[in-house]
Amino acid sequence: MTPGYASSPANLFITGASSGLGRAMALEWATHGIRIGIVARRATELQRLSEELSRRGAIPFLYAGDVRDRSFMERTASAHISTAGLPDIIIANAGIRGKTGPEAGTDDDEIMAVNYHGARNTILPFLPGLIRQKKGHILVISSLASFLPLPGAGGYCASKSALNAWCGSLRFDLIPHGVSLTTVNPGFIRTEMTRNNPYPMPFIIDAPEAARIIRKRSKGKPPVLNFPRSLAIPLRILSILPSRLREQIFFHFRNENPPHSPS
Ligand SMILES: NC(=O)c1ccc[n+]([C@@H]2O[C@H](COP(=O)([O-])OP(=O)(O)OC[C@H]3O[C@@H](n4cnc5c(N)ncnc54)[C@H](OP(=O)(O)O)[C@@H]3O)[C@@H](O)[C@H]2O)c1
Numbered sequence: 001m002t003p004g005y006a007s008s009p010a011n012l013f014i015t016g017a018s019s020g021l022g023r024a025m026a027l028e029w030a031t032h033g034i035r036i037g038i039v040a041r042r043a044t045e046l047q048r049l050s051e052e053l054s055r056r057g058a059i060p061f062l063y064a065g066d067v068r069d070r071s072f073m074e075r076t077a078s079a080h081i082s083t084a085g086l087p088d089i090i091i092a093n094a095g096i097r098g099k100t101g102p103e104a105g106t107d108d109d110e111i112m113a114v115n116y117h118g119a120r121n122t123i124l125p126f127l128p129g130l131i132r133q134k135k136g137h138i139l140v141i142s143s144l145a146s147f148l149p150l151p152g153a154g155g156y157c158a159s160k161s162a163l164n165a166w167c168g169s170l171r172f173d174l175i176p177h178g179v180s181l182t183t184v185n186p187g188f189i190r191t192e193m194t195r196n197n198p199y200p201m202p203f204i205i206d207a208p209e210a211a212r213i214i215r216k217r218s219k220g221k222p223p224v225l226n227f228p229r230s231l232a233i234p235l236r237i238l239s240i241l242p243s244r245l246r247e248q249i250f251f252h253f254r255n256e257n258p259p260h261s262p263s
Pocket of ligand 1: 040043191194
């Protein structure tokens with residue numbers, strides 16, 4: 001068994017907890033006496049979650065705000081450490097998908113600001129304490145979309161691949177300090193993010209099931225956690241194909257003939 005929290009962490013900190021996967025993970029980890037810091041912009045949704053957490057015996061700490069705001073995240077980390085203590089598990093989960101593509105304009109900047117910079121703003125303020133105490137497990141919720149450039153998702157794929165690259169380096173740097181980091185790459189999950197997706201979402205699962213998978217499979221503190229395998233494997237294969245062949249496959253699935261590619 002992994003030392004520290006393996007079976008029951010005492011203190012969890014999670015961003016993007018007002019809906020979807022973040023909310024499901026807070027509930028999945030909620031046991032009697034666990035202190036859970038929850039962050040998101042929608043205070044009413046956090047309040048609703050905190051009542052549910054309290055009913056389960058957990059002790060919630062609410063922080064309504066924006067992960068893009070570095071100074072808010074620094075103040076939040078320090079408030080959480082002084083009132084609830086240093087977290088055993090930090091989950092950088094807040095994320096958006098947004099519009100993307102050639103006409104997306106500022107949306108790509110927003111996606112990068114939340115998915116990449118927001119995750120860094122979440123993790124960095126906790127690092128000095130974790131390193132000093134030689135403990136802690138950081139979970140970063142990325143996506144299987146980090147594996148390859150997907151059509152219509154340039155901003156999202158870019159933000160998640162940048163995040164994975166940063167996390168891979170940070171994990172390496174933290175090993176000598178006794179701090180672990182797992183990059184979590186889920187496939188499709190039924191949440192607000194995917195509710196209006198017009199395209200097929202193979203192997204989609206519900207948020208509570210995704211949360212159960214993450215809790216169970218992150219216990220061994222793996223470097224990377226990809227699921228479901230039934231989607232991760234084909235996407236990994238697609239990612240190593242020559243670009244033109246991959247594009248033809250995408251056009252085929254969209255029932256379109258490939259136009260002449262730009263050379
Ligand atoms: N759903 C999927 O198929 C899927 C697949 C792979 C990976 N993921 C990843 O899973 C994570 C959770 O997404 P989800 O599917 O659960 O979507 P969701 O239901 O839309 O949840 C997103 C969460 O992020 C929070 N958030 C967004 N922008 C924020 C900001 N600027 N500051 C603070 N919090 C912010 C939202 O809260 P507020 O709006 O209240 O701030 C909400 O709690 C994301 O990182 C996403 O990329 C999702």
